[in-house]
Amino acid sequence: MMRDPDGVGESEYGECMDVVRFYLRLRNGRVAEARFQTYGCGPTIAASSAATELVCGRPLEEVRDMAAARVEKALDGLPEDRAHAAQVVAAAVRAAAADALGRRGRREDGEAVCLSR
Amino acid sequence: MNRRVYLDHNASTPVHPEVVRAMLPYFEERFGNPSSVHDFGREAREGLDTAREQVAGFLEVGKDEIVFTSGGTESDNLAVKGVAAARGRGHIVTSQIEHHAVLRTCQSLEGQGFGVTYVPVDEHGMVDPDDVRRALRADTILVSIMHANSEVGTIQPAQEIGRVTRERGIPFHVDGVQTFGKVPIDLEAFGIDLLSFSSHKIYGPKGVAGLYIRKGTRMVSIQHGGDHERRRRAGTENVAAIVGFGQAVEVRARDMHEEAVRVVALRDRLWDGIVARVPEVRLNGHPIRRLPGTCNMCFRNVESESIVLGLDLKGIGVSAGSACTSGNVEPSYVLVGMGVPLDWAMGSVRCSLGRGTAAEDIDYVIESVEPLVAKLRDLSPVRA
Numbered sequence: 339m340m341r342d343p344d345g346v347g348e349s350e351y352g353e354c355m356d357v358v359r360f361y362l363r364l365r366n367g368r369v370a371e372a373r374f375q376t377y378g379c380g381p382t383i384a385a386s387s388a389a390t391e392l393v394c395g396r397p398l399e400e401v402r403d404m405a406a407a408r409v410e411k412a413l414d415g416l417p418e419d420r421a422h423a424a425q426v427v428a429a430a431v432r433a434a435a436a437d438a439l440g441r442r443g444r445r446e447d448g449e450a451v452c453l454s455r
Numbered sequence: 456m457n458r459r460v461y462l463d464h465n466a467s468t469p470v471h472p473e474v475v476r477a478m479l480p481y482f483e484e485r486f487g488n489p490s491s492v493h494d495f496g497r498e499a500r501e502g503l504d505t506a507r508e509q510v511a512g513f514l515e516v517g518k519d520e521i522v523f524t525s526g527g528t529e530s531d532n533l534a535v536k537g538v539a540a541a542r543g544r545g546h547i548v549t550s551q552i553e554h555h556a557v558l559r560t561c562q563s564l565e566g567q568g569f570g571v572t573y574v575p576v577d578e579h580g581m582v583d584p585d586d587v588r589r590a591l592r593a594d595t596i597l598v599s600i601m602h603a604n605s606e607v608g609t610i611q612p613a614q615e616i617g618r619v620t621r622e623r624g625i626p627f628h629v630d631g632v633q634t635f636g637k638v639p640i641d642l643e644a645f646g647i648d649l650l651s652f653s654s655h656k657i658y659g660p661k662g663v664a665g666l667y668i669r670k671g672t673r674m675v676s677i678q679h680g681g682d683h684e685r686r687r688r689a690g691t692e693n694v695a696a697i698v699g700f701g702q703a704v705e706v707r708a709r710d711m712h713e714e715a716v717r718v719v720a721l722r723d724r725l726w727d728g729i730v731a732r733v734p735e736v737r738l739n740g741h742p743i744r745r746l747p748g749t750c751n752m753c754f755r756n757v758e759s760e761s762i763v764l765g766l767d768l769k770g771i772g773v774s775a776g777s778a779c780t781s782g783n784v785e786p787s788y789v790l791v792g793m794g795v796p797l798d799w800a801m802g803s804v805r806c807s808l809g810r811g812t813a814a815e816d817i818d819y820v821i822e823s824v825e826p827l828v829a830k831l832r833d834l835s836p837v838r839a
Contacts, residue, residue, distance in 0.1 A: 348836070357837055358836075374834075375834055376834060376835065376836070377756070377834075378761070379760040379761060380760050380761055380764040383761055
């Protein structure tokens with residue numbers, strides 16, 4: 339979990355009941371810290387952890403386009419029947435980045451934003 | 456380096472040193488084919504005959520009523536398909552929580568036109584003999600109900616079910632793979648006509664098992680070839696493994712009762728320790744009529760595999776109740792059949808103790824489970 343994250347994203351993989359929630363803290367448009375909460379099998383937890391390292395220091399725009407293949411590569415590959423682990427994590431990462439971009443956009447427009455969830 | 460604790464004895468067991476010693480001569484010295492006429496063959500044949508006597512003696516049946524197979528799965532297939540093929544058509548009664556070796560064999564027979572009724576189980580995983588009685592039809596040719604379930608350990612009322620089948624003259628097959636050599640099986644009192652039993656669950660080698668076939672039971676072979684096993688199962692016998700199996704049975708005859716008492720105490724120590732420390736955990740299976748060493752637990756809102764892997768990192772081997780294959784997680788069909796809710800069933804873990812399990816091992820497991828489950832729950836966005 340993260341207090342007052344700059345972006346939060348969640349993704350589910352229904353067939354497996356995996357749920358991933360990804361949190362981002364930003365500094366100067368880049369990811370300064372990333373955390374996760376995951377319910378799921380071993381590979382999904384491992385992929386979540388790997389993703390937090392993968393995104394650190396990256397520009398937000400790049401994180402918004404995070405592909406499952408990159409997450410899988412960070413794990414040195416996944417068995418074919420566990421490929422969903424990378425997919426569900428990448429989706430949560432992209433959702434968190436999109437949320438952060440959305441909040442940034444609203445701030446630039448001068449709207450009030452609630453930063454904590 | 457972590458200590459290593461093996462708590463998966465329902466999956467397989469280490470081979471007993473006495474068994475290894477008994478097997479060794481049959482690799483390099485007494486290597487003949489038991490069907491060969493010469494002395495080399497006769498030496499191997501003697502080993503085979505002795506093993507058969509050991510197994511038959513343990514079950515108190517005739518030597519010619521024991522068939523050696525390659526495993527519990529083959530024994531189950533031979534029993535169910537062998538009876539079905541002898542009759543050509545008909546109806547089979549089994550339970551919803553049988554091992555896949557029986558379930559998938561029955562499903563395969565359904566595809567060939569046989570009828571099958573899968574009787575349900577209660578919340579403890581227990582079959583009701585009256586459900587079996589009610590399921591019987593005029594064309595029922597076989598009842599197949601396991602003696603104990605490998606996942607939750609519940610021991611079925613075989614004697615009561617056997618009474619039902621005997622009344623109707625219907626053959627009764629029992630998959631005894633998890634009970635043979637662990638709890639007493641009285642074939643006569645239980646009215647059992649076919650019993651599957653296995654070596655590697657009782658400190659014997661893998662790749663060998665047996666099927667007891669009561670004299671007079673109508674069935675045919677499903678593996679054709681030579682005249683081995685009195686034409687009931689063709690194929691050159693795995694002599695060394697069969698010799699090992701026979702020795703494992705001898706050892707069991709000696710150790711079974713004492714080990715059951717010891718292991719029950721350790722199993723209860725494990726459960727008592729975990730339930731005292733970990734919130735939202737439940738025990739599956741019958742509280743009393745259960746295999747001595749089996750402790751199947753559900754941890755609510757924690758995923759099975761993550762617990763198994765977390766314990767594996769601590770050197771502890773247990774088994775998960777759910778399996779993630781091809782991107783689908785299926786909760787255990789046994790727990791589903793028992794009516795366990797999904798948020799519990801997804802977090803099931805089976806511990807099965809054995810002769811090598813010590814009290815210190817149990818304490819180490821308890822100490823490891825508590826922080827692991829707490830961490831996984833903390834890590835999870837899913838709350839009760």
